[in-house]
Amino acid sequence: MDTVQLKPIGIIHTPFKEQKGTPIQPKRGKGIEGTIEIFPEYVEGLADLDGFSHIYLIFHLDRSEGFKLKVIPYLDDVERGVFATRAPRRPNPIGLSIVKLNRIEGSILYIEDIDILDGTPLLDIKPYVHNFDEPQDYRIGWLEDKADRADNEDADDRFAK
Amino acid sequence: MDTVQLKPIGIIHTPFKEQKGTPIQPKRGKGIEGTIEIFPEYVEGLADLDGFSHIYLIFHLDRSEGFKLKVIPYLDDVERGVFATRAPRRPNPIGLSIVKLNRIEGSILYIEDIDILDGTPLLDIKPYVHNFDEPQDYRIGWLEDKADRADNEDADDRFAK
Numbered sequence: 370m371d372t373v374q375l376k377p378i379g380i381i382h383t384p385f386k387e388q389k390g391t392p393i394q395p396k397r398g399k400g401i402e403g404t405i406e407i408f409p410e411y412v413e414g415l416a417d418l419d420g421f422s423h424i425y426l427i428f429h430l431d432r433s434e435g436f437k438l439k440v441i442p443y444l445d446d447v448e449r450g451v452f453a454t455r456a457p458r459r460p461n462p463i464g465l466s467i468v469k470l471n472r473i474e475g476s477i478l479y480i481e482d483i484d485i486l487d488g489t490p491l492l493d494i495k496p497y498v499h500n501f502d503e504p505q506d507y508r509i510g511w512l513e514d515k516a517d518r519a520d521n522e523d524a525d526d527r528f529a530k
Numbered sequence: 531m532d533t534v535q536l537k538p539i540g541i542i543h544t545p546f547k548e549q550k551g552t553p554i555q556p557k558r559g560k561g562i563e564g565t566i567e568i569f570p571e572y573v574e575g576l577a578d579l580d581g582f583s584h585i586y587l588i589f590h591l592d593r594s595e596g597f598k599l600k601v602i603p604y605l606d607d608v609e610r611g612v613f614a615t616r617a618p619r620r621p622n623p624i625g626l627s628i629v630k631l632n633r634i635e636g637s638i639l640y641i642e643d644i645d646i647l648d649g650t651p652l653l654d655i656k657p658y659v660h661n662f663d664e665p666q667d668y669r670i671g672w673l674e675d676k677a678d679r680a681d682n683e684d685a686d687d688r689f690a691k
Contacts (some may be wrong), residue, residue: 370538373590375622377531411621414599417609420671427588427624431535438575450577460572461536461591461653463588465626467663477632490531492622494613498670500677502663503630509659510581516661 376486377490379407381428383483388457391528392484393518399431402471405491412476415474423497424480428521435526440453443524444500453459453510457528464489467497538651540568540637542589544644549593549618551685553645554604563632564640566652573637580634584658585641590651591623594689604685605676614671618689625650628658 383403385391392398405426405435416422435458441447442454451459469481509516544564546552553559566587569577579585596619602608602616612620630642670677 370541373536373592373651373653375534375536375624377534378621379604380531388586409610411599411613414612414621415602415614416609417614417672418611420669420674421614422667422669423665425626427622428624429627431534439577440573448577450579453578453582455656455659457656460539460575460590463536463624465586465588465656467664469663485657490534490658492534493620495616495626496614496671496673497665497668498677499665499668500670500673503618504584504628504658506583506629507658507660508581508583509661510657511578512657512659513573513581514659516659 373491377405377429377492378411379405379491381405381426381485381489383485383487385486388486388524391486391524394524394526398484399482401483402479402481404460405480407478409476415479417474417493418470418496421470421496423467424470425497426468426491426497427493428464428485429492430457430464431490432486433457433462436460441527443500443522444518445511449511463492466518487521536653538590538653538654539558539572540566540588542566542646542650542652544646544648546647549569549689552647552685554683554685559645560643560646563640563642564644564646566641568637568639570637574669575633579631579655579657582631584628584655585631585654586653586656587629587646588659589625589646590653591618591625592651593647594618594623602688604659604683605679606672610672624653
């Protein structure tokens with residue numbers, strides 16, 4: 370199949386300069402503030418976005434090189450299939466976070482609850498809509514007894530080169 | 531900034547051959563079943579995924595050509611900024627859906643609650659983890675009095691070429 374070519378629409382600015390110490394999920398990044406700079410040619414597409422309290426960010430995990438199909442994810446000490454984790458070294462290095470949108474001023478989005486590295490290229494924004502996005506019954510596999518710990522743990526350097 | 535090159539990891543098979551009539555959100559596709567064929571070189575990465583009842587699919591909106599920064603989205607009759615919608619003609623044609631994962635047999639994922647066109651190239655899978663992904667207080671802007679209608683409406687051809 371054809372490769373897909375994408376072009377960043379902006380840059381995400383956060384306090385996290387390196388992977389080590391970065392929150393491993395947006396909830397752990399609670400209260401951490403950052404900004405997104407949208408490139409001028411895309412600013413018109415931000416209209417009406419300020420009505421939403423939360424947005425999905427889809428971004429390029431640009432510090433991630435290569436991938437492994439089995440990884441030892443944060444919160445665990447045994448190998449898991451990479452698609453059952455959110456580890457950054459994936460076949461396609463795409464990141465997904467839900468963050469809080471505090472306000473928009475021109476081309477700048479002020480966001481909160483961030484687990485993203487500074488300088489990360491942004492690929493897309495979509496509104497978070499609970500009516501569409503919240504399943505009612507769910508099972509969370511290997512994370513069942515571990516997910517709550519994400520609120521208290523940061524990344525180490527296990528996915529560094 | 532550099533362009534990002536991605537390579538599909540599989541193909542999504544669904545009953546929807548054209549945009550018109552396709553559900554506009556996974557909830558509207560409730561009960562609709564489909565499969566995902568993961569390419570052999572990535573199958574190892576599916577380990578442990580079967581413990582999760584719901585997964586995020588990130589896919590290439592490959593039938594979408596070009597983009598508009600202002601669109602009239604489904605459920606509405608006035609123009610909105612494209613990033614405040616999930617319309618398919620976006621600067622980067624990336625789709626995001628949460629679907630139900632019924633089972634995995636080898637390289638085939640059996641999924642349910644689908645709003646995706648048949649033959650769509652899959653880019654990534656991530657587990658849905660409610661602890662990470664459900665904001666507590668939310669506002670949904672222009673969709674406030676419209677989102678519930680998504681359960682009863684299908685796509686028309688407004689985003690066709």
